[in-house]
Amino acid sequence: MSSQDAAPARFERDEDLVRESMGERSDRPSPPIEIVTIGDELLRGDLVDTNGGWLAAELHALGLPVTWMSSIGDASGDIVGAFERAFERSQVVIASGGLGPTDDDRTLTSLAQAAGVELRRDEGAFRHIEAIFARAGLSFTPNNESQAWVPEGAAVLLNEQGTAPGVRLSLPGRRGGAGCHVFCLPGVPREMKWLYQRYIAPWLQEQLGLRPARRRTLKVFGIGESTVDHRLEGLLDDVDTSGCEVSVHYRATFPENHVTLLVRPPEGGGEGAEVLADALAEEAARRLDGHLFAREAAHSYGDALVAALRGAGATVALAESCTGGRAADLLTNATGSSEVFELGIVAYANRIKQRQLGVPEAVLVEYGAVSQACVEAMARGVRERAGATYGVAISGIAGPGGGSPDKPVGTVHFALDSADGTRHLHRVFPYDRDRNKLLAAYVALWLVLREVKGVEKGSATDPLDGRWRERR
Amino acid sequence: MSSQDAAPARFERDEDLVRESMGERSDRPSPPIEIVTIGDELLRGDLVDTNGGWLAAELHALGLPVTWMSSIGDASGDIVGAFERAFERSQVVIASGGLGPTDDDRTLTSLAQAAGVELRRDEGAFRHIEAIFARAGLSFTPNNESQAWVPEGAAVLLNEQGTAPGVRLSLPGRRGGAGCHVFCLPGVPREMKWLYQRYIAPWLQEQLGLRPARRRTLKVFGIGESTVDHRLEGLLDDVDTSGCEVSVHYRATFPENHVTLLVRPPEGGGEGAEVLADALAEEAARRLDGHLFAREAAHSYGDALVAALRGAGATVALAESCTGGRAADLLTNATGSSEVFELGIVAYANRIKQRQLGVPEAVLVEYGAVSQACVEAMARGVRERAGATYGVAISGIAGPGGGSPDKPVGTVHFALDSADGTRHLHRVFPYDRDRNKLLAAYVALWLVLREVKGVEKGSATDPLDGRWRERR
Numbered sequence: 001m002s003s004q005d006a007a008p009a010r011f012e013r014d015e016d017l018v019r020e021s022m023g024e025r026s027d028r029p030s031p032p033i034e035i036v037t038i039g040d041e042l043l044r045g046d047l048v049d050t051n052g053g054w055l056a057a058e059l060h061a062l063g064l065p066v067t068w069m070s071s072i073g074d075a076s077g078d079i080v081g082a083f084e085r086a087f088e089r090s091q092v093v094i095a096s097g098g099l100g101p102t103d104d105d106r107t108l109t110s111l112a113q114a115a116g117v118e119l120r121r122d123e124g125a126f127r128h129i130e131a132i133f134a135r136a137g138l139s140f141t142p143n144n145e146s147q148a149w150v151p152e153g154a155a156v157l158l159n160e161q162g163t164a165p166g167v168r169l170s171l172p173g174r175r176g177g178a179g180c181h182v183f184c185l186p187g188v189p190r191e192m193k194w195l196y197q198r199y200i201a202p203w204l205q206e207q208l209g210l211r212p213a214r215r216r217t218l219k220v221f222g223i224g225e226s227t228v229d230h231r232l233e234g235l236l237d238d239v240d241t242s243g244c245e246v247s248v249h250y251r252a253t254f255p256e257n258h259v260t261l262l263v264r265p266p267e268g269g270g271e272g273a274e275v276l277a278d279a280l281a282e283e284a285a286r287r288l289d290g291h292l293f294a295r296e297a298a299h300s301y302g303d304a305l306v307a308a309l310r311g312a313g314a315t316v317a318l319a320e321s322c323t324g325g326r327a328a329d330l331l332t333n334a335t336g337s338s339e340v341f342e343l344g345i346v347a348y349a350n351r352i353k354q355r356q357l358g359v360p361e362a363v364l365v366e367y368g369a370v371s372q373a374c375v376e377a378m379a380r381g382v383r384e385r386a387g388a389t390y391g392v393a394i395s396g397i398a399g400p401g402g403g404s405p406d407k408p409v410g411t412v413h414f415a416l417d418s419a420d421g422t423r424h425l426h427r428v429f430p431y432d433r434d435r436n437k438l439l440a441a442y443v444a445l446w447l448v449l450r451e452v453k454g455v456e457k458g459s460a461t462d463p464l465d466g467r468w469r470e471r472r
Numbered sequence: 473m474s475s476q477d478a479a480p481a482r483f484e485r486d487e488d489l490v491r492e493s494m495g496e497r498s499d500r501p502s503p504p505i506e507i508v509t510i511g512d513e514l515l516r517g518d519l520v521d522t523n524g525g526w527l528a529a530e531l532h533a534l535g536l537p538v539t540w541m542s543s544i545g546d547a548s549g550d551i552v553g554a555f556e557r558a559f560e561r562s563q564v565v566i567a568s569g570g571l572g573p574t575d576d577d578r579t580l581t582s583l584a585q586a587a588g589v590e591l592r593r594d595e596g597a598f599r600h601i602e603a604i605f606a607r608a609g610l611s612f613t614p615n616n617e618s619q620a621w622v623p624e625g626a627a628v629l630l631n632e633q634g635t636a637p638g639v640r641l642s643l644p645g646r647r648g649g650a651g652c653h654v655f656c657l658p659g660v661p662r663e664m665k666w667l668y669q670r671y672i673a674p675w676l677q678e679q680l681g682l683r684p685a686r687r688r689t690l691k692v693f694g695i696g697e698s699t700v701d702h703r704l705e706g707l708l709d710d711v712d713t714s715g716c717e718v719s720v721h722y723r724a725t726f727p728e729n730h731v732t733l734l735v736r737p738p739e740g741g742g743e744g745a746e747v748l749a750d751a752l753a754e755e756a757a758r759r760l761d762g763h764l765f766a767r768e769a770a771h772s773y774g775d776a777l778v779a780a781l782r783g784a785g786a787t788v789a790l791a792e793s794c795t796g797g798r799a800a801d802l803l804t805n806a807t808g809s810s811e812v813f814e815l816g817i818v819a820y821a822n823r824i825k826q827r828q829l830g831v832p833e834a835v836l837v838e839y840g841a842v843s844q845a846c847v848e849a850m851a852r853g854v855r856e857r858a859g860a861t862y863g864v865a866i867s868g869i870a871g872p873g874g875g876s877p878d879k880p881v882g883t884v885h886f887a888l889d890s891a892d893g894t895r896h897l898h899r900v901f902p903y904d905r906d907r908n909k910l911l912a913a914y915v916a917l918w919l920v921l922r923e924v925k926g927v928e929k930g931s932a933t934d935p936l937d938g939r940w941r942e943r944r
Contacts, residue, residue, distance in 0.1 A: 042525070042528070042541065043528055043532075043537065043538045043539070043540075043541060044528055044529065044532045044537070044538075044721065045524075045525040045526060045527070045528035045529025045530070045531075045532060045538075046529070046721050046722075046723050047525070047723070048520065048521075048522055048525040049520075049521065049524070049525065050520055052517075052521070052543070053514070053517040053519070053520040053521065054517060055517070056514070056515055056516055056517030057516065057517025057518070058517070059517075060515075060516045060517060065515065065516070066515045066516075066517075067515070067544075067545070067550070068515075068542065068543075068544060068550075069514065069515060069542060069543040069544075070540065070541060070542035070543070071524070071540075071541040071542070072539075072540060072541075073539070078539070078540075249516065249518050250518075251518050251519070318818070320797075323801075323804075324800050324801055324803070324804025324805070324809070324816075325792075325797030325798070325799070325800030325801040325804065325816055325818065326797070326801045326804075327797070328796055328797030328800075328801075328818045329795075329796055329797040329798045329800075329801045329909075331796070332795075332796025332797065332798075332818070332820070332909075333796070333905070333906060333909070335872060335873065335905065337796070337820075338820050338821070341820055342819075342820050342821035342823075342824050343817075343818065343819060343820070343821070343824045343828060344796075344797055344816075344817070344818030344820075345815075345816070345817055345818070345828075346790075346797065346800045346804070346815065346816030346817070346818070347814075347815060348804070348809075348810050348813055348814050348815070348816075349810070349814035349815070351814075352814050352815045352858065355857070356815060356817075356857065385827070385828065386824065400807060401807065433805070433807065434805060437801075437804075437805070
């Protein structure tokens, strides 16, 4: 491994190592909880199980760390076996999948078998399914009726997002234990999430006397997990946590890094948790300043730029070569982007750079399209044509081909033009075509964000804080 | 649920229902195999487990259907328990995660404990790790040495992608069974995949006398899974499978649908499988004609367009409004796109549509920017400016805001301009902003693909075969 190769390895590792630190945790979560996802497609790898991870994150934030997650196929024996094992070891079981109308959907018959009860037709569920079909003008088949059959004793969770109802079946304790609450949800993510939020989360909070954590999410760009970790060191040192449990989670979503603070109030307490969460988020934001772009989980990178430009009454125009429209796409993913973005030009060919952006032929002949002179001309050209506050240009070699000893694959030049003049940035990225495009789009928009916010003016030409350095 | 709402539900369902059909399969896979992914981050939902799905797909193609997949945390007791259960029920176990150098990495100590053996320092692994550190100029800490300790009796799988070696430990049969082969791999996806392909797949094929399946992948756009399924009905009816097992898998990756044919030769056979796979893929391609864009798993939508344009010696220029650069981005994700794509203009503002694309003010005043007249003018304008064979334009309302009774959210107009004249298409998509942008970008490029290929000229203005119909 050469030190050059080390960069991508480091970054991939960021995505896989997620460390938890600070605050006390008990070693064994209580009550034991498990997630079971059901479907042959999961075991064949035809579908990546995102339901399990989503449920795990929700349960964790509620204060219900998951002990086991498993995926099993559609075979009845396997489902019965999984439920029987879950009855033995878990207090809460959330299953998803296998509630459809076809022969392959065996979750509820298997649950009934494992619990030793019969199935019964639920009139409420039946009328609900019938009404959905009537409204959609679809014909109702006996298959569809099968979705109204639930285990005897189960509570039905009506599904306003689809036909399959969810169920909750509470079983008395075996071996003198606390009993087991089994929830079955459909596998369709939208329906699963809706049912969880509508019925399960409130039920768990009330029945189990949970202490849901306050959650604060901070998003940064341009620094890796280890730097974030380093900057947040000792965050809790002089803080009175008043008995709250605090944990910090890192998640890398190339090329962003997200930090989530969870503050769980003590048994019987809770008033201080909200204030503590705000204070910790404030301090964390201060420490991450210069790289922070969002303080809400729902706030995207594009949202941040749109908000900043709108706040400044400014607009931006983009001239893209190697990013091929990715920067414009990223920006226009944000609602409201039309207020701050009017023109983007994707200029792949040299003659287009001349004709559409006014890049002088002499620049292209003398320096080539991947050069400081070219991006500066592109940025000026697009700003003029759009009549925008800022003009940003990107030209580089995304790969896999097109590199040379002088300008290796990953070489990208950036320019930001405004009434104040033109800034230039030059980086060499070590990734594949897709990641080089994405990272270059982020860097280009970052130049604008830093400029608009006016923070750290002196270092605004180097927003990446030493990462992906220029290579000469 | 109104019939309008039914559409997204249907599409989401496509992604979750993956049906397998045709060909005989035994109900219980043999030998039983399981996948165990290890790490607290999985149980917290901080990280979605993609390793499990990747391994499952690889094993399935080898003829080793997975029976159980589970995720467990870093607690030693849980890992030991999972291994003990796996020894009892599985013949092959593949674990990933927990091989790092920190205290949280307990996979190998837990495996040793479950197997009742000691750990030993492996000299080969030690020298390998030492050499990596030396080459990278990093200092070697005692932590790193811990990665060279493996269970007694385990074979070491040297990792050329990182420091942590993989291991294989083969245990004698319990209860008179066939024994159990346990593989432990790192959690870093790149390292895990490399070790699997380098050591595990060949070992399994040889030791277990496997019959790896021939795999053929077809990709379609514009028809849903049920239509694909319908078109492929009876695919095997008049075919001599010569004892091969054939299965068909569907996978939806919005807005594409992928069909994978797996042809597994009979015990001891194998010569006919390759020919059969080719013949079935050919027949499936014929039945999916008009919607097929790729016949290789690695061939992307952009690749298909680049290949078609290159073959025809044609070029394309794009004028985008509501897609905001997504179409250009999609196209330029394909290597070689610079040969066929020279200019894209993202024209969000009306004055930009006038100035940069020559849309007459009268058109904007009379019909608005989201109209047939506007996209036709945009397509002509961008084609002229680029001097391209085709000019394509997209204008619509991606959402969530901006809709009206006349032009609801999801309304998109498309135009394709060429020397032959201008074609127009109008659709209303039922998705969210991101999916509406993506689908519109696909449709715009599809218009070009159909035009270039010259297939079904008569229906080229309606590539979507009845889906997402115009609504008046």
